[in-house]
Amino acid sequence: MSEDTTNSELLERVRTEVPSHLDVSEVQYEGPDLVIYTETPEQFAEDGQILGKLARALRKRVTIRPVAGQQASPAEAEGAIRAIVPDEANIQDLEFHSTVGEVLIEAEKPGLVIGQHGKTLREITQEVGWNPEVVRTPPMESSTVDNVRNFLTQERGERRDFLRDVGEKIHREPRKDVDYVRVTTLGCCREVGRASFVFHTPNTRILVDCGDKPGAEGEVPYLHEPEAMPLTDLDAVVLTHAHLDHSALLPLLFKYGYDGPIYTTEPTRDLMGLLQLDYLSVASKEGRTPPYSSEQVREAIKHTIPVSYGDVTDIAPDIKLTMHNAGHILGSASAHFHVGNGFYNVVFSGDVHYEPTRLFNGAVNDFPRAEAMVMESTYGRRNDYQTDTEKSEARVREIINETYEQDGIVVIPAFAVGRSQELMLVLEEAMREDEIPTMPIYLDGMIREATAIHTAYPEYLRDGLRRRILHDDDNPFVAEQFRQVDGGQEMREDIASGDPCIILSTSGMVTGGPIMSWLELLGPNPENTLLFVGYQAEGTLGRRIQSGRTEVALEGDRLTLACRVESVSGFSGHADRAGLEQYVEEMNPRPEHILCVHGDEQATDQLSSALYQKYNVRTYQPKNLETFRLS
Template identity: 55%
Template sequence: MSSKEYIKQLKEKIVELVPENIKIKNIEFEGPLLVIYVENPQEFADSGDIIRKLAKDLRKRIIVRPDPKSLKPPEEAKEIIKKIVPEEAQITGFFFDEENGEVIIEAEKPGVVIGKNGVTLREIMKAVGWSPRPVRTAPIKSKTIENVRNFLLASREERKEILKRIGERIHRGTIYEDKWVRVTFLGGSREVGRSCYLLQTPESKILIDCGVNVGNIHQSPYLYVPEIQPLDSIDAVVITHAHLDHCGLLPVLFKYGYRGPVYLTPPTRDLMVLLQLDFIEVAGREGNPTPYESQHVREALKHTITLDYGVVTDISPDIRLTFYNAGHILGSAIAHFHIGEGLYNIAFTGDFKFEKTRLFDRAHTHFPRLEGLIMEATYGGSEDFQPSRKEAEEKLLEVIRSTIERGGKVLIPTFAVGRSQEVMIVLEEAIRNKRIEEIPVYLDGMIYEATAIHTAYPEYLNSNLRDLIFHQGINPFISESFVRVDSSSKRQEVIEDDSPSVILATSGMLNGGPVMEYFKALAPDERNTIVFVGYQAEGTLGRRIQKGWKEVPLPSAGGKRDVVEVNMQVETVDGFSGHSDRRQLLNYVRSLKQRPEKIITIHGDENKCIELASALYKTYRVETRAPMNLETVRFL
């Protein structure tokens, strides 16, 4: 059956199911969504659970969108909404999402915009036609989110065509009677970096992640192998989270011809754009060839389809995708694939944390079904036991206190996303409770902007942090202790200031970025301390310093290399990592609602992957493997 025939069949069913007073103008697929255009959306909104019933009967994600002719122009709609919503809501902004027929209303008090039992929302919809979605005003404005929204708005006509094409491909119907499932490992196997995996059935090709090797940016996934060529034979790309070793080379796919969808969570989309643009900017500034240009980042963004946790979505004729919380960084997801009509279920954990942290709840374990699991092994070695988060926090504060006492500075190289915000919350609380002196905490690189994105998605943070922000009136992210470093002159001022301070700067493995300037200046002075709070990959400068190198060569102006003496104290504070340690990895499998039949270990040094696979087999008596890159494993 063609997608046009399928649409015709669905339209007949919908007409049968909806009340006669609802005037259906058209229905069509836009990406994974079945969009029903109606002339009187208010009537649809007043029809109770009709959308839920339709979704259940048709087994599709459904969105009801007003016929564009029934929508008030944005400027006129704004003025009408301002008159309807009481002033005490303190509206700070509007964003008209024509793709979904929604108006996002940013307000200090979104509850007032909703009104008692949603009465104000219904009044808005009847007056302007747009479906209102109130959100809380973020305390720190994110330039990235604003730019992403504006770009998608400007590209709305092109995006509509892209989504229609994607929708037709998803619902093209199945061809083959064969039933099999296999995964080809294109990067990130027995190594950390360039994560990339191809999930295949007779009908579908799904690429999970497409990352760069942060220790060697010239080493990319095996994107030239026959299984994924031509690139446009891929049905979908799924990005588990925004770290560059998982999404850094996504724009390369679009550079070389891929034009399909990219599925990710909303925070992952925004953080991904931020990190990718920074990646090519830093590479260009340091004279390295860039694998893609900003235009390819924009092209990838045009093809993104965001999914919240727990939303089941068709992504090909025989595969449904659901994201679940991974607890690693903001928006990080475990990607669960339901293949066929109950044929097979497989999950890719991406990077995950099976422990509640300052930011997130622990990784999800209750999947409806699970036969195959592909999980990270970053800390899967037999000796990889990390201290508790409480012990880690105590050690960090002790290192800071002792450095302050000798008049030094504490340099914390950190990823802009995840560890920075964890450390910020710990430092804010310690300063507020007088556990360390009230010293400035400088934020350099993308940390401030990444933090702004965190404040825009409070629903992705854990309940403790949301309670602190919304009910206790304490937002750790906007403490006066944090000082933004937004220029080279400010950076030099921080370096030359003799008073103690803490400096959080990117990048986390000392492979470029503003942290390098601090390191060159502070390393020779024994009063200072460098603290590693995240994983240091083999081949990075961070790993060499961690191993105890006392002299390190660094590039300088004119193509020469300077040798920097490392006299500063070197500390590693384990326990802040967003990765699960050996104990947590084993406990994760133990805690799964359903024990998988086959477990594959990836994303770890060779010995870590092998040791974890062996331990899982001995403990749970399930089939395990630690494949090499370019291997293909059949699951069914």
């Protein structure tokens, strides 16, 4: 069937589904969405139910766009929009994009721009003919969010062409009947790091994650193997979250010719760009040749198609994707793949935290169907039980108080994304409640920028925290105690020789970055404390120090650590052994097959055995480069 025939038939189908007085001039797939161009956008907007009816009838996500020339001039439209939208929304900017008939409205309170059930948006379209798109002004200024938005604005024309190409591929007729589903492991099996899988059907190959391995330079996913090659023929990439052990090498795909979509959540897209650019910077500073350039990072961002939690999205002729909150970091998701017409369902858990935390609601494990699951096992050993959160927080307060009393400084190696923000909430509350002395909390590395991205997407945060940021004018992340280390080594030396304070610094596993300077400045002093609150992978300096090593090498020099070294569990973004078991126990229905990955050999073996014995499911402890036929 030719493209013209397909579009012609689709156009007639849409016209039969809408009332005769509504114009349908053209239809076009753009990525997973069906875009309807019309000379009567105002009349579409009058009927608040029409989009929902169309989406249900066509089983597609539907967007209405005006035909060029049907809109008011930007000057007229701006005046009308500002008159329609309540002043309390605090509109910060309006950008008109005539090529797609859209107006981007940035406001401090986007809910007031949207209106109840989208009423204000429809009124805008009725009045000016432009299709409004609303974004929130971040409560904290974020160069990453600004740069991504500006970049995507500049690339709107090229991106529309890309989306149309993707749309044609998604909505083509499947070449073959779906009679199998396979998963090939390209990394993170019997190890933590370099997460990567190929998900196969007779028609489709999808890459799930593409990360590096912390502390193990050169150990990358097996992308050169036949199951992954040629990379140019991959139909799609799905990214579960932004941590580098899942996302670091995605730009490498574009270096070697991949030109397709990356599906992930919107905050993951922004965090991915932040962490990948830092990954290049660290490699350069350490004298290593970066595996790709910043241009490939921009290509990855340009090719990202954001997916919101719970939205069922066509990503291939025979596969629908739904992302669900994984509770791990901002925007982290478990990816649910629905294959064929009810043929089979597979869940890639990503990294999960099942219980709610200060930052996030707990991971979702309620899937309509899930015959198989690829499941993380980071804390899968029998004795991998984390301390209760309240006890963990109490222990952190105790260590800080003890260090303060001896005029010492507490330095905490922390992942820029997730654990740092969790600790910021703990420390802000502890000072506000006089449970620890009020003192400066210095943020070194990317922590402040990552925090600003969190505030740009409060809808992905836990309910109570979201309200504090949005409605109560009580944003805990902007407390006056938090101070950015922006003066380089000279500022670090001043802090290290000054009064008691707390330092949150990247990298979380002591594999590079500013934490190395803090080790050198603070490590020889027994009054100071080095406090680990996150997972330290095998092979990292953090794991060696945590295990008792006091002699460490820093840029060729030997350093003897005399500072106090403490570890407090309970702050990890991963579920512990009990949480992983509960995650499976409370799934209904439970998967028939579970592949235990993303854990060392003991963790994957012991979790796999326990799940089989307790829940009578078939479990596997795969090695890298194994292929499993799941149906």
